[in-house]
Amino acid sequence: MIVGVPTEIKRDEYRVGILPVGVEELTRAGHKVLVQAGAGLGSGLADHDYLRHGALMAAGAEEIYGQAEMILKVKEPQ
Secondary structure (H helix, E strand, O other): OEEEEOOOOOOOOOOOOOOHHHHHHHHHOOOEEEEEOOOOHHHOOOHHHHHHOOOEEEOOHHHHHHHOOEEOOOOOOO
């Protein structure tokens, strides 16, 4: 399964839908995790943290929504 994690766009929402350790668990189970570049910055999580745990980086939300079979977000899609 391809799991997508876009950047949160709601005002004053700095969290991210998954932590790097969660990415590691999903990739270990055979899933592909696509994280939007910069998605974790508001939570102090750099892109390289996600890459190190097996995520693939997407340039924008369009790429994630176009490829992912499941979306992980903190807030509802807007």
